[in-house]
Amino acid sequence: MEFDANIEHLQQAYWHILLVSGPVLGVALMVGLVVGIVQAATSINEQTLSFVPKLAIAMLTMALASGFMLTVMTDYFQTIFESIRAIR
Template structure:
């Protein structure tokens, strides 16, 4: 395998990671920021108030975009297996 091919594989791997985990992390960031602003405005310093809603919303987000995540990972692994097959 040449150097350029290895770089292409790494770029596709990082892109697949971003496409798979990015939406979940963005939702977790937005919910955390919203809850943090709400806690600062109301002076409520309860740890479970920030953890439980974020956990529930992240699980709901994962359930809603699971088919997209599965499709993205399937496409990437099909590319990887095709690349392995073409080496020989």
């Protein structure tokens, strides 16, 4: 296997990591930003107030996006296994 092929596999892996984790992290970031603004506006500095909504929304996002995530990961692993089979 050549160096360029290894780089291509790494690029695909990083891209798929972004595709799978991006929706959950993006939603958690937005919820954290909104909760932080609300906390700053109301002067409420409760730790659980920032953690619980992010956890709940992140889990809901994972549940809703699980089909997309599974499809992306299945396609990626199918590509990887086909490339491993082609090495022989």
